[in-house]
Amino acid sequence: MKLSQYFLPVLKEAPREAEIASHQLMLRAGMVRQQSAGIYSWLPLGLNVMRKVEQVVREEQNRAGAIEVLMPTIQSADLWRESGRYDDYGREMLRIQDRHERDMLFGPTNEEMITDIFRAYVKSYKNLPLNLYHIQWKFRDEVRPRFGVMRGREFLMKDAYSFDIDEASSRAAYYRMFVSYLRTFDRLGVKAVPMRADTGPIGGDLSHEFLILADTGESEVFCHADTMKLPVPDRTVDYGDDALIAGIVDDWTRAYARTDEMHDEALWSAVPEGDRVNARGIEVGHIFHFGTKYSQPMGATVTGPDGKETPVFMGSYGIGPSRVVAALIEAGHDDDGIIWPDSVAPFDVGLINLRVGDQATDAACAALYEQMANAGLDPLYDDTDNRAGGKFALADLIGLPWQLIVGPRGLANGEVEIKKRASGERETLSMEAAINRLVAWREQVKERFGG
RNA sequence: CGGGGCAUGGCGCAGUCUGGUAGCGCACCUGGUUUGGGACCAGGGGGUCGCAAGUUCGAAUCUUGCUGCCCCGACCA
Missing domain, CATH: 3.30.930.10 (Bira Bifunctional Protein; Domain 2)
Structure with a gap:
């Protein structure tokens, strides 16, 4: 979404x-x-x-x-x-x-x-x-x-x-x-x-x-x-x-x-x-x-x-x-x-575009959004033109388990940031590694809580 | 159901005591500058002040009645 x-x-x-x-x-x-x-x-x-x-x-x-x-x-x-x-x-x-x-x-x-x-x-x-x-x-x-x-x-x-x-x-x-x-x-x-x-x-x-x-x-x-x-x-x-x-x-x-x-x-x-x-x-x-x-x-x-x-x-x-x-x-x-339990969170991950309008950032977010959807993840993509602080605050407020943070600064090194809402831990890693991390998490949740 | 409190723009509030042009912050709209943890400047829109009656030259403000909502207690997924 x-x-x-x-x-x-x-x-x-x-x-x-x-x-x-x-x-x-x-x-x-x-x-x-x-x-x-x-x-x-x-x-x-x-x-x-x-x-x-x-x-x-x-x-x-x-x-x-x-x-x-x-x-x-x-x-x-x-x-x-x-x-x-x-x-x-x-x-x-x-x-x-x-x-x-x-x-x-x-x-x-x-x-x-x-x-x-x-x-x-x-x-x-x-x-x-x-x-x-x-x-x-x-x-x-x-x-x-x-x-x-x-x-x-x-x-x-x-x-x-x-x-x-x-x-x-x-x-x-x-x-x-x-x-x-x-x-x-x-x-x-x-x-x-x-x-x-x-x-x-x-x-x-x-x-x-x-x-x-x-x-x-x-x-x-x-x-x-x-x-x-x-x-x-x-x-x-x-x-x-x-x-x-x-x-x-x-x-x-x-x-x-x-x-x-x-x-x-x-x-x-x-x-x-x-x-x-x-x-x-x-x-x-x-x-x-x-x-x-x-x-x-x-x-x-x-x-x-x-x-x-x-x-x-x-x-x-x-x-x-x-x-x-x-x-x-x-x-x-x-x-x-x-902070939602993983099993009932309204979305799996908040995809945060820090610079809507920046071509590289928009393209990276679009790609990530599609990859997540294809991998069975349910992302909420913050594609609004709000400022970074507002987006972080919103993501924290609605409590999605993960935030995937994408901005020009990290992208310059081919990297994005991933944040776990519950613990606040952040990690910088490649786009591919970030997706893999989320997919692995999804599998774990299914294993632990799934039907 | 007993006790207490509140009602002013979408949200948070001031103004009520002491009656005299309805105000602030956020949000919203337009333009510009910005942009990694809730930006800034300029301009703009939106409220018959919960409802009704009364007092008064004049009521958000005073009086009476009503309605809605919240909190504390006794009861319940």
């Missing part, structure tokens, strides 16, 4: 309403625009990152055996009356009426709707296990939206729903999602720690939150240092092996790890002092096992091998890609701007 043809409305100063780093940087980098309290438009750069986050989530859901569908944002109140949640959900649910004065709502979640789909088609245990998910906008009319897209009223959520014939296989489904979340956040380049959690209005008896540790997190977390050091299973993990998956979950849940709402001082004091990690975290994922809470009232039953009809056992599993984008920034930025 050429910057001169892109839409990247950056701001030199952060709007006053933005308090935390991620919110300020998302506004400064032209990623989002607030339209109303807790409601945002996603501009090209922000959308680019969110799509990449979505894609990682999607790939890991698919790998774990979940199947993608797409349910609507607008739901009928009748479904929610069946589960009893129409009255329970309270003012967080945005209620609307259509022209026929039918009660509708903007979905805050989809347990009722997916249960309705399930009961309409699935009648036999032979079709289980089943896990359906979608990635769709949700609306929760938060009392106090804040921190930009971190806690918006409208937000994108991946929500998966598992259906099983009995408690044991339902737990196995829960564990598969647990492991899939470990892999998902690992690929997103962050450490997200699973913690015992409250089940809240979703209900149920087993629940974990996944939290990215960051100073501006909204939850206080308490966990054993060992939990931070556990290895994340690689892409070859066999989701068909229930014992293996349960073993991984066992490893990850053995040590103490809870948020403040589930915190237990007695258990905590048993953790050796040197191993206690007390930090703040951002909730980016939440999984629930709730058995027959919805299937029972809504009549979602299947016939078992014994010929008896039983309510199906369910769980639900959420990740908020829009919030993840903000959380990644909270976890990765410095005074100059954002």
Whole structure:
């Protein structure tokens, strides 16, 4: 992409309403625009990152055996009356009426709707296990939206729903999602720690939150240092092996790890002092096992091998890609701007032409741009006639992993400069060596984080 | 939902106390000189000061009501 043809409305100063780093940087980098309290438009750069986050989530859901569908944002109140949640959900649910004065709502979640789909088609245990998910906008009319897209009223959520014939296989489904979340956040380049959690209005008896540790997190977390050091299973993990998956979950849940709402001082004091990690975290994922809470009232039953009809056992599993984008920034930025994880950076490299209009420099940049594209790299070419300082500042702000800096001075020796955004390291080398370096990096990223 | 605060051009702000021609920086447009970490000179465009009512000869400024937004707390992907 050429910057001169892109839409990247950056701001030199952060709007006053933005308090935390991620919110300020998302506004400064032209990623989002607030339209109303807790409601945002996603501009090209922000959308680019969110799509990449979505894609990682999607790939890991698919790998774990979940199947993608797409349910609507607008739901009928009748479904929610069946589960009893129409009255329970309270003012967080945005209620609307259509022209026929039918009660509708903007979905805050989809347990009722997916249960309705399930009961309409699935009648036999032979079709289980089943896990359906979608990635769709949700609306929760938060009392106090804040921190930009971190806690918006409208937000994108991946929500998966598992259906099983009995408690044991339902737990196995829960564990598969647990492991899939470990892999998902690992690929997103962050450490997200699973913690015992409250089940809240979703209900149920087993629940974990996944939290990215960051100073501006909204939850206080308490966990054993060992939990931070556990290895994340690689892409070859066999989701068909229930014992293996349960073993991984066992490893990850053995040590103490809870948020403040589930915190237990007695258990905590048993953790050796040197191993206690007390930090703040951002909730980016939440999984629930709730058995027959919805299937029972809504009549979602299947016939078992014994010929008896039983309510199906369910769980639900959420990740908020829009919030993840903000959380990644909270976890990765410095005074100059954002530092994206390699796996979701909006572009691989910023190609910086220091002297637009200079024939040799323009020609070198054009050649590099083409070579990168041919090599499967995704560059953002700053071909504007801004001055060098402005271009460097922009590149640092939007946080691309690499900057490839091309100017007449280096070009006189046939050289360009390459800078790693995260470390600030720079190196001067030939054009060919620079491209090779980037291609090698790309391969590494694929190997480490790729699908 | 309780408490606090803000609203003046795209962004950041001054002006409000003490009523009298709406201003500054950045950004934007034109011309010129520049060009390796946010250039300089000259010229230019853009705001019925959140909305409504009131007080007044006169309101960004005073009064009342409303709306929007932000922050702190209790709740949530």
